[in-house]
Amino acid sequence: MLAHYGYKDGSGDFFITIDTDKCNACGDCVVACPVQVLEMVEDEGDPFREILMAAVTEEHRKKIKYSCALCKPTANRPALPCVASCKAGAIRHSW
Amino acid sequence: MTKEFWRWKEYNWKDESKDWKKAKIITAGVDVGSVSSKAAIMIDGELYAFNLTRTGSDSPKSAQNAIDGAMDGTGLKLDNIQYVVGTGYGRVNIPFAKKAITEIACHARGANHIWGKTVRTVLDMGGQDCKAIKCDERGKVTAFLMNDKCAAGTGRGMEVFADLLSVSIEEMGDLSLTVDQEPEPVSSTCVVFAKSEALGLLRQGWPKEKVIAAYSSAMAHRVVTLLEKIGVEKDFVITGGISKNSGVVKRLENELKIKALPGSDKFDPQLAGAIGGALFAKALIEKSKYKLEFGNWRLENAYKNIS
């Protein structure tokens, strides 16, 4: 399942997408994120899945553009900590 | 007393032809949304009774009202219901629910039951947010996207407008379709701003229907941009309160160039979440039984209609 968290506004598309078919619930991204944007929750689309999935916290969903700003300088952007930490390749950012 | 234009019809229903005393499995789904609370009682996987009511100031009480209304006149007591699943915004606050399941999962499962297995895209337009969900032929979610940014462009916003313009909420949709020419959408769908914008338009002499049309198309447009992000596939259906607003639905269909399947006479599309919850409740009972009997329960079973 592709879980899109974020929003679209006049200035662009701001979504973090978690691919639950890849996410193995290791929790590495939660630890890697410096501002606690991510958390582990029960699968939001499948109540019968036995493992947790990574998700964007409710608090950050509405302001994700600003929450992630520190990791995204306009020039020489380094690898994003969350994306780099995910060996499964389950995290995508739309911006 | 002044007329409350925003007030939509609260009602309940039961299937007189069915007898719950003969049922093997009785389950319920209770969906406490920000604006309305719904309870659906299902016997052996079929809808038996439901209730649609306004959400009060606290979730436990709203949930209780919803289920009491659904049980009303059936002779059922809460103890007779073997498993209750809670869903919606207030789902973690329903004391008599054994499990809370997200409305994303419940709406997809419910839509699959209401419209059938050809449903691939579900748009839930609720009281305070709106969700685009894609699912497979079992009603299992394959992708979702929530509109988390602003509480507007939703049922609650429509209620505010109904009151502002003194038009009953049930007539808003049809009235908005009476305009000869489609006005420019209001620029803001945020309730507070849209309200002052609407007042401005009224002062300029715009008739009510034109103001509602401008607001409805702004709302539709906002939702379309959401849907485009995940891609709309047929069959497409709309659940939640706004699905009953012909003005928003029509404009949405025009912009998407895809028609939504019409609502069925049997199921109120506002009940999709509660129905999905009741179906999951049944699957959860079956899961524990299977585990006892066979020690191994396949997840696939949750999405099957085992009768």
Ligand code: SF4
């Ligand atoms: S690091 Fe990747 S696999 Fe691990 S929990 Fe996060 S998203 Fe899932």
Ligand code: SF4
């Ligand atoms: S980009 Fe940075 S702030 Fe945003 S989720 Fe990833 S690690 Fe956290």
